[in-house]
Amino acid sequence: MALEPDQRISEVVKREQSRLRNFIRRRVPDPRDAEDILQDVFYELVEANRLLMPIEHVTGWLFRVARNRITDLFRKKRPESFSLVPQVRAPVLGANLGYSASTRHTI
Secondary structure, eight states, X not given: OOOOHHHHHXXXXXXXXXXXXXXXXXXXXXXHHHHHHHHHHHHHHHHHHHTTOOOSOHHHHHHXXXXXXXXXXXXXXXXXXXXXXXXXXXOOTTTTTTXXXXXXXXX
């Protein structure tokens, strides 16, 4: 007898939740972020099922989505710009060697 889609999703969640949570927790230091990623992964599964997207290897798909969400998290937490770092000007080549301004840049 074929299982209803909701029942299949429930069974996948029960079967894979612990392994997936451990996979995420080993890579994400903040437990809240890890739990958010886990919920996002299962939400993606529900959406894929709702949109009738074929998923042949559900476990592999779940772990791939989790890995992608972890990558997204670290990209989001990366500093956005270097504008907060004081600007340091590089010294002009030959500036302190006594060359005149006209010969400084000709090498």
